[in-house]
Amino acid sequence: MVKHIILWTLKDMPDEEKETVKQGIKRELEGLQGKIPGLLDIRVQTERLASSNADVMLYSAFADEEALKNYAVHPQHVAVADRFVRPYTKTRSCIDFPC
16 A cells, blocks of 8 residues: 655635635545545545644555556546646645555
C-alpha cells in the first residue's frame, strides 16, 4: 500500500469564496472514490485549527505505487484537479510513502 498526502495553501480570496472553493475540492476529490482502479481511500480535510499553515489536506491510499502513478494521469482525476484545485492553489506540498 502507498499513502499520498497533499497540503494546499489557497490563493488570497475573500473568506466566503475560500470556503466555497474548499468545499468544492472536498466534494470533487472524495467523489473519485470507487472510480479509479487502485484508489483505496480518499479523504479531504478542510476544517483546521488556527495554528495550521495550510488550508486543505488530501489523504489518500493506493494499492501500490503503480496505482498512484495511474491516478495522477487518470482523466477523472485530472479533470477535478484542473477545474477545482489548480486554479485556486498558491502552494502545494506532497509526500508519498509505502505502508
